[in-house]
Amino acid sequence: MSPNYNLIRLVLLLSLAGVSSARGRLRESYQHFFPDLEVELTKIITQNCSALLQSYRQEQTLLYGTYCVKLYSCIIPNVSEYTKSNMATSGVLLGLSPWILSTIGSSTIEMSLLSSRRPVLAALLVLGSPAMNPTMPFQEYNPIEKLLMQKGEQWSPGQSNGRKSTVYIVLEFAAALLGIANLATLSWTLGWNTISTMSCDDSDTLVGLWIGLAIIAHILGIATFLRRARIHADRDEDVSRCRLGRMARKARDWLGLIREFKLCVNQGALNVTWNQESGSFTFWSWIAALYTIAHLAFGTLVLSSLSFVGKCPRD
Numbered sequence: 437m438s439p440n441y442n443l444i445r446l447v448l449l450l451s452l453a454g455v456s457s458a459r460g461r462l463r464e465s466y467q468h469f470f471p472d473l474e475v476e477l478t479k480i481i482t483q484n485c486s487a488l489l490q491s492y493r494q495e496q497t498l499l500y501g502t503y504c505v506k507l508y509s510c511i512i513p514n515v516s517e518y519t520k521s522n523m524a525t526s527g528v529l530l531g532l533s534p535w536i537l538s539t540i541g542s543s544t545i546e547m548s549l550l551s552s553r554r555p556v557l558a559a560l561l562v563l564g565s566p567a568m569n570p571t572m573p574f575q576e577y578n579p580i581e582k583l584l585m586q587k588g589e590q591w592s593p594g595q596s597n598g599r600k601s602t603v604y605i606v607l608e609f610a611a612a613l614l615g616i617a618n619l620a621t622l623s624w625t626l627g628w629n630t631i632s633t634m635s636c637d638d639s640d641t642l643v644g645l646w647i648g649l650a651i652i653a654h655i656l657g658i659a660t661f662l663r664r665a666r667i668h669a670d671r672d673e674d675v676s677r678c679r680l681g682r683m684a685r686k687a688r689d690w691l692g693l694i695r696e697f698k699l700c701v702n703q704g705a706l707n708v709t710w711n712q713e714s715g716s717f718t719f720w721s722w723i724a725a726l727y728t729i730a731h732l733a734f735g736t737l738v739l740s741s742l743s744f745v746g747k748c749p750r751d
Contacts, residue, residue: 465639466492466507470629470746476519477511477744485510504636508743523745531740534732537567544568544657544724548665549708551658556696557608562654564615566647567735570728571657571721601699619647626742634741643742646735653731656724663717666709 466489469477481489488510492503512520542565551558627640635642 473746480514526745534735548661560612630742660720660724
């Protein structure tokens with residue numbers, strides 16, 4: 437089984453729990469706000485919009501209701517101009533975040549190469565990456581050639597063994613898990629404390645939906661990569677470990693996950709054949725590029741539409 441398809445399977449399995457609960461219809465909005473806005477907004481709701489709040493909480497709906505928008509329209513006219521200005525500034529910063537993150541993120545090509553060596557780490561990094569560096573159609577560059585051209589101009593790590601290698605591996609997995617935890621916290625915090633003017637009743641799920649849709653962009657990028665690149669891994673290092681009882685090839689592929697705990701620089705050579713462009717590659721490169729741009733635009737729309745964004749007060 438190709439390691440890249442292992443990555444796709446791992447990402448889908450790890451994200452299944454979140455996708456299955458993405459359409460919860462709890463009427464919990466307007467009851468929690470950021471600490472620096474909570475006093476003002478709670479006072480407005482209590483004095484001016486309490487009846488609408490009760491109607492909103494009691495409204496029975498499977499998709500969209502009417503009282504969410506009515507309650508929002510009741511609150512906004514009573515908010516101070518200073519608070520409105522702060523919320524508008526926050527919306528600009530949030531709206532720019534997807535594009536800022538995409539400029540510093542890894543590309544799907546680099547993630548595909550990593551998955552051929554360490555699919556679990558690559559899957560964790562995908563789940564912790566809400567925005568990826570978009571690639572233009574017909575410009576599926578060869579990162580190996582780029583590294584060879586820059587050889588001697590950039591710092592490259594040498595082989596590490598023993599305790600030093602263990603420290604690096606622990607730090608890699610810790611960083612990947614912290615990225616996932618950060619996205620989960622961000623999604624929960626924004627969904628719990630804000631209202632989206634894009635879709636009022638879906639305010640609690642929109643940020644999580646945008647983060648989850650990033651998985652599709654990575655999968656499309658891998659599909660594009662596989663239309664042109666062919667990876668031939670040197671398995672000599674694994675054969676010595678897997679000859680106990682002459683295990684089947686499929687079992688050896690999964691047991692090869694032991695390489696997750698071995699730095700890429702310490703593993704054997706990885707041979708990549710870069711084929712000529714084909715019709716299949718052209719199709720998938722266009723789909724991947726268009727979806728990536730659409731995903732970034734959707735993230736901009738979602739994050740810039742959030743109202744009642746504040747900050748935690750200093751102690």
